[in-house]
Amino acid sequence: MQRLRVFVSRTLESFGFVRASRRELDTELSEHLQLLAEENIRRGMNADEARAAAHREFGGLEQTKEKYRDQRGWPGISALWRDVRYGSRLLTKTPALSIVIILILAVGIGSGTAIYSLIDACLLRSNTYPVVDRWDVVRAYLPTQKIYANYLSTPEILEVKQLTDIFEDVGAVHGDGFALSAGEFPERVGGTHVSANAITMTQVAPILGRTFLPEEDRPGGPLVAMLSYELWHRKFSGDRNILGKPIRLNDVTYTVVGVMPPHFDFWGGQVWIPLQLNLADQNRSDRRNWIVAVVRKGVTEKQANARLQALSMQLAERYGTSMPEYRDWTLAVWNINEAVIGGIRPALLTLAAAVAFLVLISSANVAILLMARSTARMREIAVRMALGAGPRQIIRQLLTESLLIALIAAIAGVCVAIATLPLLVHMIPSEWLTTFPELVRVNIRALAVACGIAGTVGVLFGLAPALQLARQDFVESLKEGGSKIGGDRRGRSARSGLVVAEIAMSLIVLAACALMLQSYRRLQGIDLGFRPDHMLSFEISLPEARYASREQIAGYFERAVASIQALPNVDASGVVSGQPMVDRTVDLASRDFSIEGRPTEDAHANENANFRIVSPGYFRTMGMRLLQGRELSVQDGPKAPLTVVINESMVRVYWPDGDALGKRVRLGRVYGRREMYASADAPEVVLTIVGIVADVKQTRVIEQPARPEMYLALAQQTDPPRDMAFVVRSSIDPTQLLTSIRGALAIIDPQQPVDDVNTMDQIVVDAFGPKRLTLFLLSFLAGIVLVLSSVGLYAALAYSVGQRRHEIGIRVALGADGRDISRMVMSHGARLALLGVAIGIAASLVLTRLMQDLLYGVSAGDPLTLAGTALLLTTVALAACFIPARRATQIDPLAALRHE
């Protein structure tokens, strides 16, 4: 009790919560002395004697005060507080310098953290469930076709499920889309068929209701659905009584049993329904589901893959004869994060490296400034030591000051990060963001690291003068002051080293940015193989309930194309089984084939090409170039001989002599698109090549070369897909056509929703989105880096000119004119800049190679780009030298010499 009371009182005092105490003590003591003196006067002394005697009787006034103060609070803390106050007084004594140091650190910490947070939220963490690190897809690699098969059959799912030693749980899913009838018009929403355990496996619990029960996951089981939080809010206004209520998906009624929490992004779906897999299904070639699995804790990817490979070999042994695809395929795990961000890893690494360089450069800058400042304070420190301050006190003092700077900068940096992040998010078009904007938050870890680096730099370089003092005789530094001729050699070479390092790092970041800019330009100038202008595109997904037969499906699309074509201002229209430049990977729907007349004794001779199903008008609408033969036309009907148009890449690979026309290909197995699997067991079909078209960029991965590709006629499909994309070419602004198109389609089927309406120009712009985002962030970083390194160079030179005032004064006195002086300073700066640039070029030759995957049409060591970057940086650096050089010429020799 007693101790606590003392503790509380002292602690409060330590931080100055009990204010005015110092003045109170002064008043109290002076009153005491006054009374003593008055008493002495009464005894007959004169005033001066009385006061002196009073002081004698009282004892050491200052000691009393000191002792009193120490006892008031905790001595350490009180001293710290004193140092902090002293430190802040010093900071405010050179406000410009302090503000610059703090600003640089704050910008470094803040913008670095903001960008890293953005990278982290957008690119690293599109998936957010707790088990995401162990959440894998199991897929098969087919070496002969050089493709991955993501869809697997029911027996295969069950076989993987049996590997309980490596997998905690195994589920199956496939993505789909539904026409959700709620409100006036049906709307298409993404949905996923999931096995009962798939959602539970993510270890995310629903916020309302429950996940699926095993009995709901059996064929013929009850039709139930779970909703995403977003869909629940948007379509059902967050109705808490939604459970048990019916919703209509593709004209079928489902009962809502649960709602998932916000931001639960599972297979891109907004609604989930049970997969209802028939476990008795023995058909191994009916592959229509993805396998998802949670790997056991502690099981490595290598162990899992080894186990899967053993299973693949068993399958090859057992079924290899009847099913050739088993002979050399290998099952392997694919982490879901890897699946999502794998393609953008080079961009991530480049950006993260640029952020790291930014933080390093701002730290180097601060180091230069702190060193300059503390060298200037050598004299003051020496005086304080001469007056009796011990080295520990001095070091504590310097440490407090540096930490104070680091602390203020860290707080300012947090503010910068908090302020910049929403700005950045705002500047980025929402479709480039791969996450929910509200999930982009300041990343605490990044902030901590950045602050840590900044703090360490502050402390290290703030302490430098103290360490220097410990090395040298302080009397020496008292005598010479901070203005020895030529300055302190050590400090100078350290500063020069830092400047050189800064410029070198800036060059790397600038070079990376320039390379990115170059390759972006090339990409934009790339030949897409079609003309995206004046084009509208949208998707139609026919529900199975109303469109069951081949005739119904093909009939709808034919009529729809014809009626759109008849609209005014429409030049051409067509449908295709997959919109170009929407898919993020090259693994599109593909099909094995063999060429008639060539030896096919071995199943390994199976060739593979992507395929698209199109209506006759498709090529003309897209503006694709016909190279040989003819396009598919109305004459390629269901009863006519089967025909195919192929792209030039397919010709190049399989008919290098260019004699493809008239040749016949036999189609085999289908990979990739679930909705096209129905034909897996269909009899083999033989097609005649009637035309060759130029390659078209079909995916968002624009820089990838086109795969061999086949275009099949919609009218000749025995099982045409229900999901098709429309393309419409118009003579006017294509968005103006939308109303009339909707009207025309409503006549054919008023219940049919139209989805994903976009101009083709917009689709192309979106396809460049991630690249532009990278470029945007990189340019942002490069700009800051350029400014920071110029400031660093400027500061180092300006300081060195200040240090050499005396020397410059002597030089001028001995006859050097302004030009000599400015040349001297400029050449000093230029030497540093050029050395930095040279090191930077050497380093970026090594480092930019790491971003080669990110580049298109420009090599990582592109000499022109590097030279341009070097020139830019040198120019800016020389401009930064100019001001100190000018200032040096203005030094008045008399004043400089008298200054001593």
Place this chain on the structure above:
Amino acid sequence: MTPPSGEVLQGTLDLIVLKTLDAMGPQHGYGIAVRIQQVSEDLLKLNQGTLYPALLRLEQRGWISSKWGVSENNRKAKFYTLTRLGRRQLATETESWERMAAVIQRLIRTQGA
């Protein structure tokens, strides 16, 4: 023979101050110092400055409290008062002091005999 040092024994200053305040009621620092000197007939050599850290210590422990008031010369002065806790403390310390003094006295006499 060395003259009696007259230094205040460590720890006894607290007791002296408490006792003084008990005897005189609220008093400022100077008053306490004067009173100590009067009572001890100047035998006790007190560096008056040391009184203040002691007063602070007593206050931190809650044995005395302080309040600003007006001195006899009509100037601001801080007056210290014994608290209830202090009064109790004074009793304990007096008792232990007396016991201690008695022990020491007995010790010295026995040794002397």
